[in-house]
Amino acid sequence: MKIGIDLDDTICRTTEIVHKKLEEYAENINLNPLDIMNDESLKEEFFQKELKEAYKEVEIKREAKEVIRRLRNKGNKIYIITSRSDNYHGIDFTQITKDWFQKQNLEVDEMIFSVDGENKAKACKEYQIDLMIEDNPYNFKKIRELGINCILYDDRGKFDLKQDYYTSWLEIEKYIERNH
Ligand SMILES: [Mg+2]
Numbered sequence: 001m002k003i004g005i006d007l008d009d010t011i012c013r014t015t016e017i018v019h020k021k022l023e024e025y026a027e028n029i030n031l032n033p034l035d036i037m038n039d040e041s042l043k044e045e046f047f048q049k050e051l052k053e054a055y056k057e058v059e060i061k062r063e064a065k066e067v068i069r070r071l072r073n074k075g076n077k078i079y080i081i082t083s084r085s086d087n088y089h090g091i092d093f094t095q096i097t098k099d100w101f102q103k104q105n106l107e108v109d110e111m112i113f114s115v116d117g118e119n120k121a122k123a124c125k126e127y128q129i130d131l132m133i134e135d136n137p138y139n140f141k142k143i144r145e146l147g148i149n150c151i152l153y154d155d156r157g158k159f160d161l162k163q164d165y166y167t168s169w170l171e172i173e174k175y176i177e178r179n180h
């Protein structure tokens with residue numbers, strides 16, 4: 001089976017590290033984090049300066065590595081399908097992302113960058129993904145609309161959905177074992 005997996009906030013704790021970086025950054029320039037996020041140019045400047053470091057330092061989620069390894073060992077192919085860009089105002093996040101996987105000692109079969117929303121759904125279709133694991137409800141909806149099975153991952157209590165969402169990697173593994 002081809003399993004597509006989102007990266008930020010699905011495999012790793014991106015929001016947490018970005019918030020931490022934002023607080024430090026705001027303190028350094030004597031602003032409130034919200035002042036930065038509410039101002040387009042300050043926000044862009046923050047992301048351009050800090051996102052690379054955040055992606056370098058981001059922590060992997062509990063059990064993600066072990067479950068992905070077991071899924072691969074059972075013959076599944078793992079596709080990382082992420083909105084991380086290869087050209088964010090001239091910054092290419094692909095190498096930093098590949099290095100991060102290497103540092104984690106986590107092998108995957110393919111990485112697809114710069115896709116979000118409808119484009120992510122299209123990428124799932126193009127690569128004939130059998131199951132996508134995603135934390136973003138908009139992406140989840142778009143992927144399902146193209147007839148691709150997708151489950152929503154949420155370990156931070158963000159969503160109030162009653163079905164098809166999973167709060168840990170062990171639950172995801174059980175779901176796959178039950179259904180495939
Ligand atoms: Mg995500």
